[in-house]
Amino acid sequence: MLADAIAAERFRLLRDRSALFWGFCFAPLVGFMLSVGGDLFLRAIVKKPMPGVTVGLVDQMIKAVADGASTFSVLFLMIGAAAVLAGDYRWETWRLLTPRNTRQNLLLAKLVVVGEAIFWSLVLTAGLSAAAAVIGSAIGERALAFSAFDRNLFDVVGVLAVTWLEAMTLAALAACVGVLTRSTMGVVIVCLGVRFVQTVIASSLRLLEQGQPSWKLMAIPVYDADLLRATLLDATQLGAPAAHAGPALAVLVAWAALLTAGAVFLFRRQDLTKE
Amino acid sequence: MSIALEADRLTKTYGAVRALDDFSLSIPAGGVFGVLGPNGAGKSTLFRIALGLVRPTEGSARLFGAPAGDIAALRKVGAMIETPRYPPSLTARDVLKMLALESGAKNADIDGWLERVGIAQAADRSTSGYSVGMKQRLGLAAAFFTKPELVILDEPTSGMDPAGIQEIRALIVDLARREGVTVILASHQLDEVRRVCDRVAILSKGKVVAEGGVAELTAGEARLRITVASPIAPVLTVLGERGVADGADAVLADIRRGDAPELIRALVTAGVEIVEARWREADLEGVYLKTLEAAAPLSEGAA
Numbered sequence: 001m002l003a004d005a006i007a008a009e010r011f012r013l014l015r016d017r018s019a020l021f022w023g024f025c026f027a028p029l030v031g032f033m034l035s036v037g038g039d040l041f042l043r044a045i046v047k048k049p050m051p052g053v054t055v056g057l058v059d060q061m062i063k064a065v066a067d068g069a070s071t072f073s074v075l076f077l078m079i080g081a082a083a084v085l086a087g088d089y090r091w092e093t094w095r096l097l098t099p100r101n102t103r104q105n106l107l108l109a110k111l112v113v114v115g116e117a118i119f120w121s122l123v124l125t126a127g128l129s130a131a132a133a134v135i136g137s138a139i140g141e142r143a144l145a146f147s148a149f150d151r152n153l154f155d156v157v158g159v160l161a162v163t164w165l166e167a168m169t170l171a172a173l174a175a176c177v178g179v180l181t182r183s184t185m186g187v188v189i190v191c192l193g194v195r196f197v198q199t200v201i202a203s204s205l206r207l208l209e210q211g212q213p214s215w216k217l218m219a220i221p222v223y224d225a226d227l228l229r230a231t232l233l234d235a236t237q238l239g240a241p242a243a244h245a246g247p248a249l250a251v252l253v254a255w256a257a258l259l260t261a262g263a264v265f266l267f268r269r270q271d272l273t274k275e
Numbered sequence: 276m277s278i279a280l281e282a283d284r285l286t287k288t289y290g291a292v293r294a295l296d297d298f299s300l301s302i303p304a305g306g307v308f309g310v311l312g313p314n315g316a317g318k319s320t321l322f323r324i325a326l327g328l329v330r331p332t333e334g335s336a337r338l339f340g341a342p343a344g345d346i347a348a349l350r351k352v353g354a355m356i357e358t359p360r361y362p363p364s365l366t367a368r369d370v371l372k373m374l375a376l377e378s379g380a381k382n383a384d385i386d387g388w389l390e391r392v393g394i395a396q397a398a399d400r401s402t403s404g405y406s407v408g409m410k411q412r413l414g415l416a417a418a419f420f421t422k423p424e425l426v427i428l429d430e431p432t433s434g435m436d437p438a439g440i441q442e443i444r445a446l447i448v449d450l451a452r453r454e455g456v457t458v459i460l461a462s463h464q465l466d467e468v469r470r471v472c473d474r475v476a477i478l479s480k481g482k483v484v485a486e487g488g489v490a491e492l493t494a495g496e497a498r499l500r501i502t503v504a505s506p507i508a509p510v511l512t513v514l515g516e517r518g519v520a521d522g523a524d525a526v527l528a529d530i531r532r533g534d535a536p537e538l539i540r541a542l543v544t545a546g547v548e549i550v551e552a553r554w555r556e557a558d559l560e561g562v563y564l565k566t567l568e569a570a571a572p573l574s575e576g577a578a
Contacts, residue, residue, distance in 0.1 A: 001346070001379070004377055004378065005377060007376045008373050008376035008377035011369075011372065011373055011376055012362060012369075012373050015369055016362070016364040017364065018364065019364075087362065091361070091362050091363065092360045093360055093362055094328070095326075095354075095356050095357075095359075095360075096359070096360075096417065097374075097377055098326065098327060098328050099326045099327065099328075099349045099352060099354055100349070100350070100378045101346065101377050102346050103327075269330070271329045271330060272323070272328040272329060273289070273320075273323065
């Protein structure tokens with residue numbers, strides 16, 4: 001039953017080129033174009049090769065994927081998520097779907113499909129950043145190395161998983177907001193606002209608490225994701241906060257689970273009189 | 276006889292508005308059941324509760340004996356509620372494919388149904404460019420294509436041309452008679468209901484105000500139409516509240532058949548020149564309007 005709903009949602013998203021492009025492909029493509037454009041610009045200004053600079057393929061991928069849930073990227077991810085999670089309110093199409101599967105399955109399927117799309121968006125980000133690194137090294141005639149910091153593909157996978165989980169906390173929030181506001185615009189604005197506020201509060205608390213992870217900091221998904229990525233990449237350099245990686249992971253999972261449960265609870269009780 | 280849809284003391288309120296008010300109705304499986312009523316009578320609310328789109332404030336609804344919203348029961352149901360809408364990125368074929376996936380109906384005859392409702396030529400066009408009539412046709416295909424046991428249709432022919440209406444009416448009758456599908460049909464087109472439905476319920480202000488077979492409801496409602504060559508005023512005087520003018524030279528008399536000879540004698544005595552006296556059988560429209568008038572003034576009922 002859930003599998004049926006997931007198949008239907010996946011089919012529908014694959015037919016929605018606009019949501020696919022703007023939601024899940026545009027930000028990675030912009031990152032790629034800015035990177036290559038920057039290299040071309042530098043080469044045009046400097047007009048000579050830049051010897052001694054090494055481009056790390058994996059390092060570039062990690063950096064790009066770590067930024068995959070930045071405020072800029074979240075703007076576009078939430079446009080895509082809103083189309084999936086709140087599109088049926090906008091198009092008044094819940095009446096087509098609701099008699100065919102359980103409310104729980106319908107909403108969970110949407111979240112699963114958004115999760116898949118975010119995953120593939122991050123994979124695209126990694127792939128395009130690798131391509132940008134190769135093209136950039138050729139443009140600038142710089143040396144291309146696998147990694148300048150002894151990192152490997154497992155690091156890329158780890159960072160991708162953490163960034164995906166961070167994005168999924170926002171996707172689960174998007175589900176809640178979508179059900180409550182019945183508006184695609186509401187989803188984008190609220191989720192973008194929440195992402196921005198998280199960044200600001202986390203930065204302020206970091207300064208106030210001198211980098212020590214208090215419960216207040218740990219409650220912020222953006223901080224948890226940063227802590228997890230830093231621990232994955234260099235736990236030694238991170239020092240004492242690395243010991244909080246486990247709780248940080250638990251908090252991220254708890255946020256995603258809590259918001260998902262909240263969205264399902266609200267949707268199951270919602271009257272669809274006029275979507 | 277098994278019951279397809281049963282509403283037991285259903286009440287649904289939206290703020291101060293009572294869309295359904297202690298509403299009870301049993302719709303038997305088999306045949307075509309018409310649900311009539313002015314706008315706001317509670318037809319769509321009843322359907323939305325049955326389909327699990329809306330929760331009742333009080334009371335309960337059951338589909339094939341299961342609580343409304345039960346997914347196993349809902350999978351025996353096809354529905355088209357109000358004007359159907361579709362995700363604009365999808366073609367008609369995509370819509371049916373998506374719904375087949377959602378229902379787990381992997382062997383649904385998508386092409387056959389697109390052909391049957393007459394939109395096969397436009398099956399690969401985006402539904403955003405469809406006319407209202409084409410959207411209705413796709414809605415009907417979506418309601419029927421998973422081979423449901425019960426189909427709920429809310430105004431299925433609104434926005435269609437006369438030929439389309441006739442075509443869809445024939446389709447509904449065909450499915451009900453040949454394939455044994457139970458159809459619940461809400462329509463403002465009383466002629467359509469009369470032609471298609473076996474039984475009807477008339478709703479007003481969230482309550483059932485009349486229910487029965489179409490023939491049963493219209494029986495006993497016949498009126499004597501008296502055409503005269505003289506002024507109709509004396510006829511109206513004799514009849515009192517039982518008479519109503521029907522044009523300049525005729526009166527409709529609301530009397531029992533046995534009282535006709537006595538009335539004719541009284542009119543002749545009063546000097547009325549009777550040209551013709553003929554019994555006119557009641558139509559569904561007459562019964563509908565009379566029932567609503569009795570239940571509440573039309574102006575209030577349409578609120």
